[in-house]
Amino acid sequence: MLGQLTSFLPSLFFLCTMFHRNLPRDFQNHIGKFLHKSLFAFLYPYIQITFHEYSDDFYYRRNTAYAAIDNYLSSKSIQQSTSLKADSYKGNKNKLLLTIEDHQEVSDTFAGVTLVWSKESSKQKHSYSGKDKVYKLTFNRKHRDIVTGAYLKHVVDEGNAISQQHRQRKLYANGSKKSYTGSSTASWSHIVFKHPASFDTLAIDPARKREIMDDLLAFSKSEEYYARIGKAWKRGYLLYGPPGTGKTTMIAAIANFLSYDIYDLELTAVKDNSDLRKLLIEISSKAVVVIEDIDCSLEITGQRKKKKAKKKATKKGESEEEKKEDDGGSGGDDKELESGDETESSSNVTLSGLLNIIDGIWSASGGERVIIFTTNHVEKLDEALIRKGRMDKHIELSYCDFEGFKVLAKNYLSIETHPLFEVVRGLLEKTKVSPADVAESLMQKAVEEDAEICLNRLIQDLESKTAKEGEQSKEA
Known part of the structure; x- marks a missing residue:
């Protein structure tokens, strides 16, 4: 082999010399790179x-x-x-x-x-x-x-x-911080999420509770299904009802049930649509994105615009009819609604910007997200904001009924039945009271208080509320 190699070397040197003398320089470089790459690949696979x-x-x-x-x-x-x-x-x-x-x-x-x-x-x-x-x-x-x-x-x-x-689940809140360039940029900060709420402690009808849990469970296991039908892996929930009916507790229960983080989005703290998109991109999967009191977060409803216009008209000494004519009826409100301009908030987030993060192109930037809006006044919200496909499931949390009372009695007093339950049932059918008010009456104020004392206090509170409502009804 050495002898053959020795006889081959002069021919190799001759070919190399001819190669350098007669071929263009660019072609030589291409050939050299090819040979180097091939030899490197052979020796280092x-x-x-x-x-x-x-x-x-x-x-x-x-x-x-x-x-x-x-x-x-x-x-x-x-x-x-x-x-x-x-x-x-x-x-x-x-x-x-x-x-x-x-x-x-x-x-x-x-x-x-x-x-x-x-x-x-x-x-x-x-x-x-x-x-x-x-x-x-x-x-x-x-x-x-x-x-x-x-x-x-x-x-x-x-x-x-x-x-x-x-991991420990976290509760995020949006704010702003200085970037490395010195400008202010939107960002998230967080604390450990330790809210103890669960569906077991929610004072709502057990059948509705089971329906919500089944819906959440089906969503969490539907990644392939959402990909197959061509939709972003997200689901929207609208929680509405009077104050004290458990909307915030429901959010915590949903997060605990799914083991998701919570991102509490305060729209009035977001500078513009660009910052809103940045915040959306930073939200992880397995997240509950919450906008509480959506009707108060921004001037994004026509009804709130009308109220503002009426206040302006009153200050200038104009009648409401004159103001309406000047604005061209409701057309001015609709135009202002779409632009998002002239709001009392310093935020320039528009309705279209908000809709885009819910189900627009940017909504597909992350998967496995539950988006929740809460409101005390669902009638104030724009239809475009809460239609199906954006807020897929509308959940009304209303005043406490007997089934909800039994849940609260079990939670607060560790009892499932008592002779006074029927008295409470009758009073709940006559008056409107929030679960928060019922819970406050049932909560033991002292160590020596037992279930019967707490139930009697609840009965007294309900009777007092019933009598007050009766008087107000007579005056009306």
């Missing part, structure tokens, strides 16, 4: 996939795949790596996440394929943190299909499952 900690889009969001890999490699790092980094799970300081330090490697096996993970610092500089970490996955090119298909899905699914096991 591996592929690398890089996962950056932060995305390179405008908002520099944390890469969800990177976080899932962190969780997935945690147990393997403990077994293999000689240098580990300990950190608490985000939102749960009682749990530690152990990950490999920079320039360390961890091996993994999947379907008979051996893969190697390494962690390094990236040359890319993140605008907020000033640094960016990367995970590199190295594997043989012949296993490309297995790795890019089943294996990466396995890693992300397992990592997300581990995150769900250790």
Whole structure:
């Protein structure tokens, strides 16, 4: 072999010389790159996939795949790596996440394929943190299909499952903060969500309660169905009724039932539609997005515009009829409704901007979200805002009935029956009282109070309210 190689070398040198003398320089470069790439591929038959900690889009969001890999490699790092980094799970300081330090490697096996993970610092500089970490996955090119298909899905699914096991659910509120450029930008802040409400403690009819729970459960398991019918994986709920009927408690019960985070969106604190979109993008999946008292959040209903116009007319000494003629009837209100201009709030969020995050193009930026509006005055809301497809399920939470009272009696007094129940039933049929008022009467004010004392207090309160309503009815 050495002899054959020796005789071949002069011919090789001659060909190389002719190649450099007679072929154009650009063609030589292309041939050189091809030969270099082919030789490198022959000697190094591996592929690398890089996962950056932060995305390179405008908002520099944390890469969800990177976080899932962190969780997935945690147990393997403990077994293999000689240098580990300990950190608490985000939102749960009682749990530690152990990950490999920079320039360390961890091996993994999947379907008979051996893969190697390494962690390094990236040359890319993140605008907020000033640094960016990367995970590199190295594997043989012949296993490309297995790795890019089943294996990466396995890693992300397992990592997300581990995150769900250790996470503490959070309650988010929107505000603003200074960005790295010095300008103010919309952002979320959070605390740990620990509200104890559940469907067991809700003072509503058991049949309606079961219906809502079944609807939520079906939604949470319908990812493939929503993808098949071409809809964003979200569901809207409109909770309406008088004050004290349990709308906020219902929200907490829904979040606890689904194990979702809550994002409490205050529209008046959002500068414009652009900031609203930014906030939407940052909302995670498995989230309940709440806008409470939607009729008071912004000037987005024609009725509120009319009231404002009437106040203006009164101040200027004009009659309501003259003001209506000047405005061209209701057309001025409709025009103002669509533009969102001249509101008393400093927010420039428009109705169209709000509708876009509910079921427009931007609503598909994240999945598995429940969007909830609450209001005490459903008649004030624009039909476009609450139609089916946006607010899919309308739930009326009304005054306390006997079934709701029995739930409250069980919660507050630990009793399911009592001779005074029939007296309470009769009084509840005669008067309108909120579950919050009933709960206040049933709550034990002192240690020595028993169930009968609390029930008698409730009866007295109901009788007093019934008598007052009777007097008001006579005066009317």
